[in-house]
Amino acid sequence: MIVLLAAVILRFMALDRESLWLDELHTMNESAPGLGFKEMFFYLSCCDQHPPLYFLIVKFLFSVFGHTSLVARSFSACLGVGSVWLIYLLGKELSGRKLGLIAAAITCVNFYNIKYSQEARDYIMAFFFATLSFLFFFRLVKTANRKNIWGYALAALGVMYSHYFGLFLVTGQFFTVGILWILEKQDRKQLFRTFLFSAIIILIGYLPWLPFLKDMSQIKSFWIAPVDPNFMFDFFYGYFGNFRLLNNFLLLVLAYFTIYVFFSGRFFTRGIKSSALQLGFITFFLTISATYGIPYLRSIYVVPMLYDRYTIVILPAFIMAIAWGFYLIPSNLIRSIFITAFLLISLYDIFPVMHFYKEIRKTQFRELTEFISSDKKYQFPIINQRTAWQHQYYLDHYHYKGPVLVGQKDAMVDSILSKSSPKYDLPGFWIIGAHGNETKLTDSTRKALDTAYILVKKQDFYDAWAELYISKHSSVDRPAGTGSVDGAK
Numbered sequence: 001m002i003v004l005l006a007a008v009i010l011r012f013m014a015l016d017r018e019s020l021w022l023d024e025l026h027t028m029n030e031s032a033p034g035l036g037f038k039e040m041f042f043y044l045s046c047c048d049q050h051p052p053l054y055f056l057i058v059k060f061l062f063s064v065f066g067h068t069s070l071v072a073r074s075f076s077a078c079l080g081v082g083s084v085w086l087i088y089l090l091g092k093e094l095s096g097r098k099l100g101l102i103a104a105a106i107t108c109v110n111f112y113n114i115k116y117s118q119e120a121r122d123y124i125m126a127f128f129f130a131t132l133s134f135l136f137f138f139r140l141v142k143t144a145n146r147k148n149i150w151g152y153a154l155a156a157l158g159v160m161y162s163h164y165f166g167l168f169l170v171t172g173q174f175f176t177v178g179i180l181w182i183l184e185k186q187d188r189k190q191l192f193r194t195f196l197f198s199a200i201i202i203l204i205g206y207l208p209w210l211p212f213l214k215d216m217s218q219i220k221s222f223w224i225a226p227v228d229p230n231f232m233f234d235f236f237y238g239y240f241g242n243f244r245l246l247n248n249f250l251l252l253v254l255a256y257f258t259i260y261v262f263f264s265g266r267f268f269t270r271g272i273k274s275s276a277l278q279l280g281f282i283t284f285f286l287t288i289s290a291t292y293g294i295p296y297l298r299s300i301y302v303v304p305m306l307y308d309r310y311t312i313v314i315l316p317a318f319i320m321a322i323a324w325g326f327y328l329i330p331s332n333l334i335r336s337i338f339i340t341a342f343l344l345i346s347l348y349d350i351f352p353v354m355h356f357y358k359e360i361r362k363t364q365f366r367e368l369t370e371f372i373s374s375d376k377k378y379q380f381p382i383i384n385q386r387t388a389w390q391h392q393y394y395l396d397h398y399h400y401k402g403p404v405l406v407g408q409k410d411a412m413v414d415s416i417l418s419k420s421s422p423k424y425d426l427p428g429f430w431i432i433g434a435h436g437n438e439t440k441l442t443d444s445t446r447k448a449l450d451t452a453y454i455l456v457k458k459q460d461f462y463d464a465w466a467e468l469y470i471s472k473h474s475s476v477d478r479p480a481g482t483g484s485v486d487g488a489k
Contacts, residue, residue, distance in 0.1 A: 003101065007084040007108045010350075011077040011117040014357040016070045019366030022435045023048075024069070024120040025390035031059040032393075033067055045212050049219075052209070053161035054122035072120035079128045080117025084108050086131040087316055091323060093138050094276045102339060103323035109346040111241035112315055114356070122162050123312045129158030130169055130313040134320075137173050137283065141180065141273055144194040153201035159313060160206060164216065165291060169313045170202070172290030176283045184273055224304040227296060235292075235308045239315050243349040249342060250322060257281075257325035280324065284317040363435050364461035369394035371459050372430055372466050377477065378457070380428040380468070381405050383412045387434050402430070409433075410445040417452055427474035428453075434464035454478070 020028060026048045030040050040059070044050055058072050065071045087107045091100030107113055116124040136152035156173070159166035177195045181188055228234065237247045261281045272278045291314045295306045326342070329335040350356045369391070373379070379402040384391060388406045395404070405412055405423075409431055415424045433440065441449070449469065456478045457468035470476055 003104045003108050004084060007081045010114050011080045015073050015077055015118055018360060018362045019364045020069050020120060021362035022387060022390055025393050027058060027072060027120045028393040031055045031062055033063045045215055049216055050122055051161045051164060054125045069120060073118055076119055076124045077117045079124045080113055083113060083128045083131055086135060087319060090131055090135045090320065093135055094280050099323060099327045102326050103320055105343060106319050106323055109343055111350060112239045112312060123309050126159055126163040126166060126313050127315060129155055129162050131316040133159050134316055140194060144190050149194055149197050153198040156202050157205045163313060165310045165313050168291040168294045169287055172287030175286045175290060179282060180272060220303055222303050222305060224307050226304050227299045227306050231306060232292060235311055238308050239318060241349045243353060246345050246349060253322050253325035257321050260328050284321050287317050288314050360462045363463040365391060365394050365434055365464065367461050368432060368434060368464045368466050369398050373398040373400045378468060380430055381426060382430040382432055383409055384432055385409050386438055410442055413445050413449055417448060427476050428470040430466060430468050432466045
């Protein structure tokens with residue numbers, strides 16, 4: 001109960017403090033209550049390649065509770081809290097209540113789980129269903145009944161419909177079934193039959209999305225950079241906040257867990273199903289290998305696709321391995337000291353080191369929009385080169401009436417100066433930039449602009465900026481106390 005209460009606090013604290021960033025704005029637009037399902041699926045195919053489950057649920061929540069960032073992020077926070085409970089059940093299923101409590105405590109303070117529990121995206125849902133799929137996977141291996149067959153199949157479909165990397169996770173789980181089929185001679189028929197039924201349910205359930213998956217497979221270029229040789233270490237450390245002191249701690253515990261398994265005297269012997277330690281190790285090793293290995297090979301030979309947050313589906317496996325490392329320490333006193341130290345270091349990293357709940361880390365689209373919409377008489381057209389579609393959510397939210405001009409900033413200014421068409425004959429206009437340190441106007445364009453317009457308002461935000469220009473011949477009132485800003489004449 002204490003762990004769940006802490007999980008609630010850590011995930012709901014300052015939940016809507018920061019603006020939605022670019023990817024979250026995709027969620028707001030693609031799940032908008034007024035957007036048709038056809039358009040939503042189009043965006044999920046062409047522009048924001050994700051399976052639909054998260055977006056469908058959020059769309060329903062928007063229709064009921066309102067189209068706001070708080071609604072979307074609250075859903076993610078609830079999934080984060082739920083995942084703490086699920087990983088407790090997973091540990092309890094494998095080796096009892098103590099292992100479950102250790103795993104839940106680690107998840108409670110896990111940086112990645114907290115971070116994506118506060119983001120309006122599908123990653124925490126992928127973590128949630130990945131954990132649920134492991135839970136029913138182990139239950140099905142141990143007890144072949146209809147409830148566990150359907151439970152595993154639906155959980156696997158849940159993670160596959162949450163993120164495409166869920167496909168690799170489920171593939172790794174079926175690799176485990178193959179190993180068990182080879183080694184467990186007594187239960188081969190039953191193992192084959194139960195997982196065959198699950199596989200049929202999964203295949204039938206995923207059939208409607210296969211055309212979209214086929215379209216995804218045709219992508220030959222992507223924004224992700226080529227794979228770094230050290231990606232496994234970088235990803236693993238990143239899951240826990242990339243705090244050097246914690247990194248060494250994690251490797252030590254994982255090494256202890258691995259060594260214990262190999263030297264326990266029963267590794268890769270018969271009776272794996274009856275040995276939770278062996279079954280857990282093999283399952284976690286194969287699922288991690290598949291989820292890293294398959295996209296790694298595709299990144300090398302086809303197109304880069306490995307990105308740290310995509311692999312969140314295997315974070316439950318890492319957390320369980322670390323929890324088991326703590327659990328296997330024979331001395332209760334030493335185990336308690338190590339677990340306490342781990343939790344305190346994690347919290348120290350989140351609060352005094354990262355200032356996770358205070359520092360600004362997300363593009364300030366919201367603050368930018370508040371700035372340009374604060375005075376109704378300056379609702380001029382907005383030049384937005386890169387993020388016009390995403391930014392529209394906040395423009396609508398703050399009832400901004402000015403049109404958006406989409407195009408290269410300097411070219412747009414040239415059109416305004418030459419009045420190339422009536423829509424470019426403007427008494428004033430905004431230029432904004434957001435996401436990825438977007439550059440401002442070139443010096444030559446700014447000099448040309450200064451001949452006809454005055455820069456009267458400007459503001460820099462985190463990863464965003466806005467500038468207001470008013471024509472020298474316009475009758476529009478300028479802000480009190482301003483003539484020109486930043487050297488404009």
